[in-house]
Amino acid sequence: MAENRGVVYVGAGKVEVQDIRYPDLVLQDGPGVNPLNVGRKCHHGVIVKVVTTNICGSDQHMVRGRTTAPSGLVLGHEITGEVVEVGRDVEFIQIGDLVSVPFNIACGRCRNCKQQDTHICQNVNPDRPGSAYGYVDMGGWVGGQSEYVMVPYADFQLLKFPDKDQAMDKILDLTMLSDIFPTGYHGAVSAGVKPGSTVYVAGAGPVGLAAAHSAQLLGASVVIVGDLIEERLAQARSFGCETINLREHTNLGEQMEQILGVPEVDCAIDAVGFEASGHGEGASEAPATVLNTIMGITRAGGKLGIPGLYVTGDPGGVDKDAKEGTLKIRFGLGFAKAHTFVTGQTPVMKYHRDLMMAILSGKAQIAKAVNATLISLNEAPAGYEAFDGGASKKFVIDPHGLVKA
Template identity: 70%
Template sequence: MADTNRGVVYQGSGTVTVEDLDYPELTLHEQNGRRLQHGAILKVLATNICGSDQHMVRGRTTAPVGQTLGHEITGEVIELGSDVEFIKKGDLVSVPFNIACGRCRNCKERNTGVCENVNPARAGAAYGYVDMGGWRGGQARYVTVPYADFNLLKIPADRDTVMAKLTDLAMLSDIFPTGYHGAYTAGVTTGSTVYVAGAGPVGLACATACLLLGAAVVIVGDMVDSRLEQARSFGCETIDLSAHGDLPEQIEQVLGVPEVDAAVDCVGFEARGHGKDAGEQPATVLNSVMEITRAAGGIGIPGLYVTGDPGGVDENAQVGQLGIRIGLGWAKSHVFTTGQCPVMRYNRQLMMAILHDRVQIARNVNATVIPLDDAPAGYREFDQGAARKYVLDPHGLVNA
């Protein structure tokens, strides 16, 4: 008899609960009417709370009540569809948050964040996320993964090694590749000076990626003291954006010039203006990074922007139409890269960096393990600005 399943469910603005869920099946009529002979069922070993989840839980998306949550999944394969050839039962795997078919033009070009076949509404799908194809979330004891041979990254190490590094490997499903994508597409390389907007988990992962890529100076800006302290703990310079609003002046105090080679927006559409009493100004980060990035520099934008925000500050913000100074970016010949990170471009290389001790991503993002049933408390603490990356432990196996 199959084990029971439980998972995290959105219950309306500000509220999540942990509920009994149906055990996954490989015949899933509620998931786009597909029979998943190409899929696998995973026992979830670790699954994380993401800032993107927090946008939903705050009521800042059109997510319906009853939406299951969770797109950062690391697990053990326990059941396979009849068409799966290469993934085997017992494999320990990382799951890219992008769901991809491996067959369409975008997947063949490695643009797996915008797969054309897994979401009837638009290109691109993800587990447990609003408007992303109706796939069940992975903040649960068990979850189904479609197109298993294509999507799953097998971790090539013995079980003891994987379990010992599980909090690091758990970052491969989203935030580490996402932070790396922001840095890489901004052109960060040996000797770069970089500004990272936001010291949440993705911002800290991006700062880690910048250092891994060889940046000379990484400056992280945020308004929460504990998050800035976390950034300093692994060698970043920091700027307290709540102190005053003159970002170029603060950059100059660090570098001697008021500009950087590259910048990365790790905040997204709930950005606040700079200064102590500033309210929400969703275009703040986009405009500020154009201001302080040198001419011909690059800007990575992994921070989330949405097309529907019921809590937006005005009618334009509610449909994702922001007051961006595109003329400034044009005049400075900036290169912008936006959208979901295509995780498969990076996850294998980053996995090898973890397995061979080239990076300490769990330490840098302050990974904090909590039981699955404590997820509501984790969401509350994260919403209050906790300088932590919460890792849910559905089976009590992390660090066991």
Template identity: 70%
Template sequence: MADTNRGVVYEGPGRVEVEDLEFPKLELDEQNHRKLEHGAILKTIATNICGSDQHMVRGRTTAPAGLSLGHEITGEVVETGRDVEFIKKGDLVSVPFNIACGRCRNCKERNTGVCENVNPARAGAAYGYVDMGGWHGGQAQYVTVPYADWNLLKLPGDRDRTMAKIKDLAMLSDIFPTGYHGAYTAGVTTGSTVYVAGAGPVGLACATACFLLGAAVVIVGDMNAERLAQARSFGCETVDLSQHDDLGEQIAQILGTPEVDAAVDCVGFEARGHGREAGGERPATVLNSLMDVTRAAGGLGIPGLYVTGDPGGVDENAKIGQLGIRFGLGWAKSLTFATGQCPVMRYNRQLMMAILNDRVEIAKNVNATVIPLEEAPAGYQEFDKGAARKYVIDPNNLVGAGV
């Protein structure tokens, strides 16, 4: 087995570099030497750039320079700890971005996004992310995964079948379950009309999930023409938020009514104003607009990221995640709200089966684009400019860059 490693490192606002890293160990860190005999070391097959990573790289979180990045990981097991029983060397696996112990109350209740034992600061942890427990990122050639029997989803079947669908399967670590979670918790079901705010990769994954759940009409809103075109490519209706102020009026032109049954926020805290207000950052604008256009007794799914610390916030309230939300409107309409990290393990096996049995083409819908590890900084730059792509990093040249 190799003893060298390279990966993507955050070096400060606007700067990421590919650097030599220490080869993973079955230990948490050098400070406390917590043994991870329940863990595994993976050779990374695919690892994606996420919009949440982009928030850090823009300097919109308290992430420290030197943080290794990446929480969307698919890999091959190359080593297991003494206590791992069921995951074996050579297994191809998907890694939920949530790190979970499988032992605490929240894990046992399937709330793995807020595991109580993997982050000393607060509930919930993730690989390579600020305030998420100090775990090393997976945009690297090799990475350590704790609690391997619990966390890892083994990809079934022979290797050739798995690799033939690897771009689709690479979406199981985060954006496909996250998009599905947003749709499911908003109450999307057979015959639903749905508005999805944001046509980035998570928004497109959410729209895909809405169709999988049986939605009759899925409307996607954004201000990026290329991303809206990508949404239309698999059957979505779209609204260009840079052109109009009245979202309800645009929805009425599609549905004949200004309201939808369910709505999903796939934008988060860096939301910008619509129409005449376009260009300025308005962190509550998406949440308020969703409350406007969702019917009474409807549901809002909110998988879009909101943070408790934003150095670049537009005002003092925004810097601590305190937003001007019209909660009274939501209360008056008896709306339901679902927030927080997606508990990936609640959905990933079912979505894997949909992929393997040709029920969904998630990689095509999000325009998955494979790049080699050394091109990761360029991928970050292009994604930040609004590229209608989901960048999949191929650290060990196992997927085939450009396919």
């Protein structure tokens, strides 16, 4: 049987590349696997040889020790690869197909999946609706920062690229379809971005940059990105965004007025999540900062897209409430301004085909926007360390050395 290696969470602040089990079409017991999922037969699944797999900010939350992820968990939910084995119940996906794997695991059979709410599938995670590869409390499906991975419900989930050679030429863009590009786009759509909109994006990490680029694709007149790290803000400016350094400026409305002539925007996107920091030099962690800020600077009747991750359990939370995901949010302000809040994981399948076509046509330049940076599987631990340090890069792992420099 072929060998397999993957990126494994060892403990707070540490990942290692280790030998791991080669996948088969049964979900085996292992770190983080829900006991009710052990032994689950997946004849509707395929084995994928991973071509690219990306390091995500959501992975970083676990690696920092800010979740209840167990040691030994194989990481990675952003997966693109070539099908090398198909289950007996697979009809339409074939060996050799180059595919994008949505990070949401979805059965295609339940009520939510039939409504395109594939981010809250009812049949893949015994704990609660919604699942993902290599992620804590998501059912235990093995992660894809590896050489090979099993993907269930292949006919329903997989996005096949129409031409393999063309796809490989644009693989650094197409690899973003598994999560980050649909997530940023969902944030912009949820915020109601339309032609002429003024938009504020909180956070210039990869999701924030993807959201900013998505807002531009949707026709926004001005996109403003706020962050504490100047390197990330420079990346946002590289594709036409206005920026605000939140370490230097604490009055966001004042900065908005200098840019727009008014102290508010039409809509806002939270691309930070529960590890948010206060604003200003020396500010400490304050998990409700972004949510309260965007309510303050979004016009009455505006929408707030919230793709930033919030959790129900945070061992490193700043207080007892934060440890269970209870935040001090000014909900009365949101009510008074008649804001619409849209939260939750992104239903990738709602967007990924359209975004694929935008990439293949040259309309979308997502790899450039997020500064896609190719690394080997062995370099993954260093990639995690650099990303944690604030590097303005989206690290793309190439486990088999298949991507051209």
